[in-house]
Amino acid sequence: MMGEYDKAQLGHTAAMHGHVPAxxxxxxxxxxxxxxxxxxxxxxxxxxxxxxxGLGVEAVSLWSQVLDVVPETxxxxxxxxxxxxxxxxxGAGEPDQALEIVRTVADIAVETRSACLCRELVTLQRAxxxxxxxxxxxxxxxxxxxVTEGS
Numbered sequence: 001m002m003g004e005y006d007k008a009q010l011g012h013t014a015a016m017h018g019h020v021p022a023x024x025x026x027x028x029x030x031x032x033x034x035x036x037x038x039x040x041x042x043x044x045x046x047x048x049x050x051x052x053x054g055l056g057v058e059a060v061s062l063w064s065q066v067l068d069v070v071p072e073t074x075x076x077x078x079x080x081x082x083x084x085x086x087x088x089x090x091g092a093g094e095p096d097q098a099l100e101i102v103r104t105v106a107d108i109a110v111e112t113r114s115a116c117l118c119r120e121l122v123t124l125q126r127a128x129x130x131x132x133x134x135x136x137x138x139x140x141x142x143x144x145x146x147v148t149e150g151s
Contacts, residue, residue, distance in 0.1 A: 040066050044081065051084055056092030063088055076117060079108035083120035090127035095136045098128060102143055109147045121147060 047062035063085035070078050086101035102124060109117050121144060131137040 040069055047081075047088070048084060051088040051091060054091060056088045056090070056094075059088035060085065060092050060094070060097075075108055076112045076114045079105055079112060079114060079117045080120050082108070083117060083124055087120070087124045087127045090124065090131075095128060095131045095134070095140075098124065099136050099140055099143065102140065106143050106147050118147065 043062055043066045047059050047066055050056075050062060051059035063081060067078070067081055067085065070081060072078065082101055082105045086098040086105060089095070089098040089101060102121075105117070105121065108114075109121060125140070125144070128137060128140050131140075
Protein backbone atom coordinates (compact mmCIF):
# COMPACT_ATOMS: atom_id res chain seq x y z
CA MET A 1 0.00 0.00 0.00
CA MET A 2 2.78 2.47 0.73
CA GLY A 3 4.42 1.98 -2.66
CA GLU A 4 8.05 3.03 -2.91
CA TYR A 5 8.00 4.90 0.37
CA ASP A 6 7.60 3.23 3.70
CA LYS A 7 6.26 4.99 6.78
CA ALA A 8 9.71 5.75 8.14
CA GLN A 9 10.80 7.41 4.90
CA LEU A 10 7.63 9.51 4.75
CA GLY A 11 8.02 10.49 8.40
CA HIS A 12 11.62 11.50 7.79
CA THR A 13 10.69 13.46 4.66
CA ALA A 14 7.85 15.19 6.50
CA ALA A 15 10.15 16.16 9.36
CA MET A 16 12.75 17.54 6.94
CA HIS A 17 10.09 19.75 5.34
CA GLY A 18 8.76 20.93 8.71
CA HIS A 19 5.52 18.96 8.55
CA VAL A 20 4.14 17.37 11.69
CA PRO A 21 2.25 14.11 11.16
CA ALA A 22 -1.42 14.20 12.13
CA UNK A 23 -2.32 12.52 15.38
CA UNK A 24 -3.60 8.98 14.97
CA UNK A 25 -6.65 7.66 16.75
CA UNK A 26 -9.28 10.24 15.78
CA UNK A 27 -11.88 7.53 15.24
CA UNK A 28 -14.66 9.65 16.75
CA UNK A 29 -14.52 12.24 13.98
CA UNK A 30 -17.64 12.19 11.77
CA UNK A 31 -15.61 12.06 8.56
CA UNK A 32 -13.73 8.97 9.68
CA UNK A 33 -15.64 6.80 7.23
CA UNK A 34 -14.61 8.74 4.10
CA UNK A 35 -12.54 5.78 2.96
CA UNK A 36 -15.78 3.80 2.55
CA UNK A 37 -17.51 6.58 0.60
CA UNK A 38 -14.74 7.82 -1.69
CA UNK A 39 -13.36 5.62 -4.47
CA UNK A 40 -9.57 5.56 -4.33
CA UNK A 41 -9.54 7.34 -0.96
CA UNK A 42 -6.13 6.02 0.08
CA UNK A 43 -4.57 6.86 -3.27
CA UNK A 44 -6.06 10.38 -3.09
CA UNK A 45 -4.53 10.87 0.35
CA UNK A 46 -1.20 9.45 -0.78
CA UNK A 47 -1.07 11.67 -3.86
CA UNK A 48 -2.00 14.70 -1.75
CA UNK A 49 0.74 13.91 0.77
CA UNK A 50 3.35 13.34 -1.93
CA UNK A 51 2.49 16.68 -3.49
CA UNK A 52 2.64 18.54 -0.18
CA UNK A 53 5.97 16.92 0.62
CA GLY A 54 7.44 18.19 -2.63
CA LEU A 55 7.48 14.77 -4.31
CA GLY A 56 5.95 16.13 -7.52
CA VAL A 57 6.92 13.32 -9.88
CA GLU A 58 5.43 10.68 -7.58
CA ALA A 59 2.30 12.78 -7.00
CA VAL A 60 1.76 13.34 -10.74
CA SER A 61 1.89 9.60 -11.36
CA LEU A 62 -0.61 8.87 -8.58
CA TRP A 63 -2.98 11.65 -9.63
CA SER A 64 -3.04 10.21 -13.14
CA GLN A 65 -4.13 6.85 -11.71
CA VAL A 66 -6.69 8.38 -9.34
CA LEU A 67 -8.28 10.58 -11.99
CA ASP A 68 -8.77 7.59 -14.28
CA VAL A 69 -11.41 6.26 -11.86
CA VAL A 70 -13.04 9.48 -10.60
CA PRO A 71 -16.36 9.88 -12.42
CA GLU A 72 -17.01 13.02 -14.47
CA THR A 73 -20.19 13.49 -12.43
CA UNK A 74 -18.14 14.12 -9.27
CA UNK A 75 -17.33 17.61 -10.59
CA UNK A 76 -16.20 19.28 -7.38
CA UNK A 77 -14.01 16.40 -6.19
CA UNK A 78 -12.61 15.94 -9.69
CA UNK A 79 -11.81 19.66 -9.85
CA UNK A 80 -9.96 19.58 -6.53
CA UNK A 81 -7.99 16.50 -7.60
CA UNK A 82 -7.16 18.05 -10.97
CA UNK A 83 -5.95 21.23 -9.25
CA UNK A 84 -3.72 19.14 -6.98
CA UNK A 85 -2.51 17.23 -10.05
CA UNK A 86 -1.62 20.52 -11.73
CA UNK A 87 0.19 21.72 -8.60
CA UNK A 88 2.15 18.46 -8.49
CA UNK A 89 3.09 18.92 -12.15
CA UNK A 90 4.39 22.41 -11.37
CA GLY A 91 6.31 20.96 -8.42
CA ALA A 92 7.81 18.37 -10.76
CA GLY A 93 9.06 21.16 -13.03
CA GLU A 94 6.38 20.61 -15.68
CA PRO A 95 4.59 23.97 -15.97
CA ASP A 96 3.19 23.20 -19.44
CA GLN A 97 1.54 20.05 -18.10
CA ALA A 98 0.17 22.05 -15.15
CA LEU A 99 -1.31 24.60 -17.55
CA GLU A 100 -2.98 21.92 -19.66
CA ILE A 101 -4.56 20.38 -16.55
CA VAL A 102 -5.74 23.72 -15.17
CA ARG A 103 -7.65 24.54 -18.36
CA THR A 104 -10.24 21.94 -17.30
CA VAL A 105 -10.08 22.97 -13.66
CA ALA A 106 -10.96 26.59 -14.42
CA ASP A 107 -14.23 25.56 -16.07
CA ILE A 108 -15.14 23.39 -13.09
CA ALA A 109 -14.27 26.19 -10.64
CA VAL A 110 -16.49 28.68 -12.49
CA GLU A 111 -19.33 26.16 -12.61
CA THR A 112 -19.16 24.93 -9.00
CA ARG A 113 -17.77 28.00 -7.18
CA SER A 114 -16.26 25.55 -4.70
CA ALA A 115 -14.28 27.36 -1.99
CA CYS A 116 -12.07 24.29 -1.57
CA LEU A 117 -11.29 24.24 -5.28
CA CYS A 118 -10.52 27.96 -5.27
CA ARG A 119 -8.05 27.42 -2.40
CA GLU A 120 -6.36 24.68 -4.41
CA LEU A 121 -6.02 27.09 -7.33
CA VAL A 122 -4.31 29.64 -5.06
CA THR A 123 -1.85 26.89 -4.10
CA LEU A 124 -1.32 26.18 -7.80
CA GLN A 125 -0.65 29.86 -8.50
CA ARG A 126 2.04 29.84 -5.79
CA ALA A 127 3.61 26.72 -7.28
CA UNK A 128 3.68 28.40 -10.69
CA UNK A 129 5.40 31.59 -9.46
CA UNK A 130 8.79 30.60 -10.96
CA UNK A 131 7.14 30.85 -14.40
CA UNK A 132 4.98 33.94 -13.81
CA UNK A 133 6.93 36.05 -16.34
CA UNK A 134 7.18 33.25 -18.91
CA UNK A 135 4.48 32.68 -21.53
CA UNK A 136 3.15 29.70 -19.57
CA UNK A 137 2.70 31.91 -16.49
CA UNK A 138 0.89 34.56 -18.50
CA UNK A 139 -1.33 31.86 -20.02
CA UNK A 140 -2.11 30.60 -16.51
CA UNK A 141 -3.25 34.06 -15.44
CA UNK A 142 -5.47 34.26 -18.52
CA UNK A 143 -6.98 30.81 -17.91
CA UNK A 144 -7.71 31.61 -14.25
CA UNK A 145 -9.11 35.11 -14.92
CA UNK A 146 -12.76 33.92 -15.09
CA VAL A 147 -12.31 32.19 -11.73
CA THR A 148 -10.75 35.17 -9.97
CA GLU A 149 -13.19 37.71 -11.48
CA GLY A 150 -16.11 36.30 -9.51
CA SER A 151 -14.19 35.94 -6.24
